[in-house]
Amino acid sequence: MIRYMGTRKNGQGADVYVFVVNGLEKEVREHALKQHPGCYDALPASVKAKIAANRTWLSRL
Numbered sequence: 001m002i003r004y005m006g007t008r009k010n011g012q013g014a015d016v017y018v019f020v021v022n023g024l025e026k027e028v029r030e031h032a033l034k035q036h037p038g039c040y041d042a043l044p045a046s047v048k049a050k051i052a053a054n055r056t057w058l059s060r061l
Helices: 030-035 045-059
Strands: 002-009 015-021 024-029
Touching: 015 030, 024 030, 030 045
Parallel strands: none
Antiparallel strands: 002 015, 015 024
């Protein structure tokens, strides 16, 4: 079971997405979402839109 809990900043100042996976809290950075099956699908639509905007911005560099 994967449940999205929110977003917070880690020690380096990067945004991390916080999930509860099988009862354990897990922090996942945006670029690592593909490495954790089901985490991206558990995100709400507003967060997915923010990630899409970040990727669009990054592709313009």
